[in-house]
Amino acid sequence: MGVAVLCGVFYAGVGRNSPKKRTTAEPVPRQSIPSHEEGVYNTVAMELRGAVVILFALFYSSSLSVVHTFQMKSIYCTISDSCDCDFKPDVRGLEWDLYRNLYGQHLAQEVVSEAVGDFIRKENPDRPLVLSFHGASGTGKTLVSSMVGRHLYGTAMSSPYVHQFIPTLHFPLSDQVQQYKMELRRWVEGNLTRCARSVFIFDEMEKMAPGVIDVLIPFLGPDYVLFQTNYRKAIYIFISTAGEEIINDLTLKTRLAGQEREDIRLQDLEASISQAVFNNRNSGFYQSQIIAEKLITFFVPFLPLNRHHVERCARRELCQRGECHRTDVVEAVGGAVNYTPQDGQHFSSTGCKSIPAKVNLFL
Numbered sequence: 001m002g003v004a005v006l007c008g009v010f011y012a013g014v015g016r017n018s019p020k021k022r023t024t025a026e027p028v029p030r031q032s033i034p035s036h037e038e039g040v041y042n043t044v045a046m047e048l049r050g051a052v053v054i055l056f057a058l059f060y061s062s063s064l065s066v067v068h069t070f071q072m073k074s075i076y077c078t079i080s081d082s083c084d085c086d087f088k089p090d091v092r093g094l095e096w097d098l099y100r101n102l103y104g105q106h107l108a109q110e111v112v113s114e115a116v117g118d119f120i121r122k123e124n125p126d127r128p129l130v131l132s133f134h135g136a137s138g139t140g141k142t143l144v145s146s147m148v149g150r151h152l153y154g155t156a157m158s159s160p161y162v163h164q165f166i167p168t169l170h171f172p173l174s175d176q177v178q179q180y181k182m183e184l185r186r187w188v189e190g191n192l193t194r195c196a197r198s199v200f201i202f203d204e205m206e207k208m209a210p211g212v213i214d215v216l217i218p219f220l221g222p223d224y225v226l227f228q229t230n231y232r233k234a235i236y237i238f239i240s241t242a243g244e245e246i247i248n249d250l251t252l253k254t255r256l257a258g259q260e261r262e263d264i265r266l267q268d269l270e271a272s273i274s275q276a277v278f279n280n281r282n283s284g285f286y287q288s289q290i291i292a293e294k295l296i297t298f299f300v301p302f303l304p305l306n307r308h309h310v311e312r313c314a315r316r317e318l319c320q321r322g323e324c325h326r327t328d329v330v331e332a333v334g335g336a337v338n339y340t341p342q343d344g345q346h347f348s349s350t351g352c353k354s355i356p357a358k359v360n361l362f363l
């Protein structure tokens with residue numbers, strides 16, 4: 001039993017190609033996509049390395065107890081960059097972070113912590129987790145995607161298994177769409193082969209040319225097969241402002257009806273967000289089969305923030321600077337933000353964006 005586990009751990013880790021560490025800001029690198037020949041050499045090398053490691057494991061296994069197995073894994077992890085070693089999911093930590101540091105977003109708190117928690121607990125999920133975040137600017141979409149990365153991998157957002165794509169950076173030229181599609185597919189496939197638990201974050205989807213994202217369709221469904229990889233363990237997060245009108249309208253109606261924003265349920269928004277992004281040319285999902293085939297696990301709405309939330313953001317910023325007591329600055333920042341709609345001025349037009357700059361102004 002111990003031998004089997006140890007062999008599994010060693011083979012799974014060492015047998016894979018070692019990924020180069022990349023920062024999220026780098027463009028999709030062509031040289032990282034393995035050619036067919038490289039693939040053959042890599043496979044032979046992988047088998048040889050795997051065999052050596054299995055012999056090594058067998059040699060030592062007779063004297064191994066469970067404790068030794070753990071010790072061996074940690075020794076192995078000091079010399080390996082396998083994603084199994086860096087994968088340290090902390091679902092409680094994620095829940096706590098969402099509860100403490102995300103203001104006014106009860107739907108995102110609930111959906112993200114439950115969806116990610118349930119997904120991580122499954123050893124063999126039957127499909128990948130695909131989340132799509134929607135809402136106005138500055139409401140916390142990118143913040144939450146970073147929280148997910150931070151609580152899944154030991155090295156957080158700098159993990160080589162958490163990949164962030166930004167269309168204006170990675171896919172800037174509109175006449176290169178076919179090239180981008182090819183590269184994106186091979187890039188995702190290459191990363192999934194290296195690490196089944198990869199996290200892919202596609203930010204600012206509204207700036208993505210229509211059609212590009214559909215190359216991911218095979219990876220998002222339950223039927224795709226990749227050699228040596230359970231591609232269904234991956235997490236995809238799409239982020240866009242598309243659908244914000246629908247979310248903002250419902251939040252406003254709820255407020256004007258004298259109800260709490262916490263009364264808004266996911267079911268009240270999911271179908272209309274899905275329809276809105278499908279029909280919106282600037283959503284990245286215009287007439288996308290990803291939507292038509294219902295490959296998004298959850299649409300996650302981010303509600304517009306009101307003055308109370310903006311002031312919480314200002315207070316947090318002040319506390320981080322050791323100036324917690326400056327309630328005058330909190331109030332000044334709350335008063336300096338623009339609120340919409342014109343009639344009623346209920347919601348911050350920029351959410352909590354640029355609050356640090358405003359704090360600087362009044363401190």
Ligand SMILES: Nc1ncnc2c1ncn2[C@@H]1O[C@H](COP(=O)(O)OP(=O)(O)OP(=O)(O)O)[C@@H](O)[C@H]1O
Nearest residue numbers: 101102103105136137138139140141142143352353
């Ligand atoms: N709901 C929130 N709770 C706490 N902080 C928030 C919230 N929303 C935004 N912030 C803060 O405001 C800043 C901007 O947030 P973020 O980048 O997540 O916005 P966004 O929704 O991704 O906006 P955009 O669509 O413009 O990219 C971050 O520093 C974040 O800490």
Ligand SMILES: [Mg+2]
Nearest residue numbers: 141142143203
């Ligand atoms: Mg953002």
